[in-house]
Amino acid sequence: xxxxxxxxxxxxxxxxxxxxxxxxxxxxxxxxxxxxxxxxxxxxxxxxxxxxxxxxxxxxxxxxxxxxxxxxxxxxxxxxxxxxxxxxxxxxxxxxxxxxxxxxxxxxxxxxxxxxxxxxxxxxxxxxxxxxxxxxxxxxxxxxxxxxxxxxxxxxxxxxxxxxxxxxxxxxxxxxxxxxxxxxxxxxxxxxxxxxxxxxxxxxxxxxxxxxxxxxxxxxxxxxxxxxxxxxxxxxxxxxxxxxxxxxxxxxxxxxxxxxxxxxxxxxxxxxxxxxxxxxxxxxxxxxxxxxxxxxxxxxxxxxxxxxxxxxxxxxxxxxxxxxxxxxxxxxxxxxxxxxxxxxxxxxx
Ligand SMILES: [Mg+2]
Numbered sequence: 001x002x003x004x005x006x007x008x009x010x011x012x013x014x015x016x017x018x019x020x021x022x023x024x025x026x027x028x029x030x031x032x033x034x035x036x037x038x039x040x041x042x043x044x045x046x047x048x049x050x051x052x053x054x055x056x057x058x059x060x061x062x063x064x065x066x067x068x069x070x071x072x073x074x075x076x077x078x079x080x081x082x083x084x085x086x087x088x089x090x091x092x093x094x095x096x097x098x099x100x101x102x103x104x105x106x107x108x109x110x111x112x113x114x115x116x117x118x119x120x121x122x123x124x125x126x127x128x129x130x131x132x133x134x135x136x137x138x139x140x141x142x143x144x145x146x147x148x149x150x151x152x153x154x155x156x157x158x159x160x161x162x163x164x165x166x167x168x169x170x171x172x173x174x175x176x177x178x179x180x181x182x183x184x185x186x187x188x189x190x191x192x193x194x195x196x197x198x199x200x201x202x203x204x205x206x207x208x209x210x211x212x213x214x215x216x217x218x219x220x221x222x223x224x225x226x227x228x229x230x231x232x233x234x235x236x237x238x239x240x241x242x243x244x245x246x247x248x249x250x251x252x253x254x255x256x257x258x259x260x261x262x263x264x265x266x267x268x269x270x271x272x273x274x275x276x277x278x279x280x281x282x283x284x285x286x287x288x289x290x291x292x293x294x295x296x297x298x299x300x301x302x303x304x305x306x307x308x309x310x311x312x313x314x315x316x317x318x319x320x321x322x323x324x325x326x327x328x329x330x331x332x333x334x335x336x337x338x339x340x341x342x343x344x345x346x347x348x349x
């Protein structure tokens with residue numbers, strides 16, 4: 001089976017009237033890029049990635065995939081995904097494989113694994129050898145721009161939908177505001193639901209130590225991205241000194257970047273992002289490294305490909321997702337767990 005054609009489409013996301021916010025940024029605009037990888041026998045692998053904040057971002061990524069990456073994919077043996085991915089890394093090395101090029105490579109990687117699952121007539125996770133058929137799922141619902149009342153309502157909705165964990169944005173101007181938001185949610189949803197917090201890189205080491213102690217006292221499940229994503233010394237210090245697990249990884253590119261964090265003991269819970277870490281091919285290596293270093297692995301972001309990877313990673317603990325648009329929407333939940341995709345490739349229904 002060889003790749004005959006790669007099709008690329010993109011769309012802008014309309015600007016929200018009231019955009020969501022975390023401690024670092026306002027998330028509005030951007031959009032998505034969809035790819036189809038078509039094999040010579042007519043089978044189609046599909047994947048979609050969200051990208052950017054500016055209006056022109058999706059178009060920029062689409063051009064990179066169409067003009068630079070797709071020509072290297074066409075004609076290659078679809079069974080040799082590793083070889084295809086290595087050729088794309090080599091192709092983009094001159095201007096930098098990290099960053100936008102990795103977004104392009106990752107979405108193609110997802111489409112190729114979707115195609116391979118379909119070619120074998122099985123969900124892709126079955127090709128990888130699963131450790132489990134479900135994984136606990138939590139909902140990221142606590143955006144910084146929500147009032148405390150809105151925050152509480154969102155968390156109640158998540159619990160009503162069946163989630164056993166919620167994540168709140170932290171990194172407010174003061175520790176007292178962070179604590180007030182966490183305590184308000186805890187009072188509303190009771191002691192049995194996990195609460196995680198995420199500061200999106202805005203704190204100093206000293207402030208992160210102070211807040212991490214307080215969050216630990218409140219029973220928070222993990223303290224995510226307190227520092228700039230590349231501050232490996234800072235993360236090593238926090239991981240050593242705080243009782244609460246320090247989670248990071250959503251802004252790291254490629255397994256080698258993760259390896260450095262593992263080697264330095266600078267990561268308490270690893271959170272690869274499907275788009276930035278480099279797609280399933282790279283994340284499977286990161287999952288193996290995490291297990292070898294005894295580091296639990298929680299996804300950054302959800303979707304059927306992220307779920308499939310968690311099913312096949314020895315130390316996986318949580319799938320991240322958001323509130324579901326409808327009871328039929330992804331993921332299928334049972335007892336707080338997302339159930340394995342049922343269809344071929346990454347088809348989940
Ligand atoms: Mg985060």
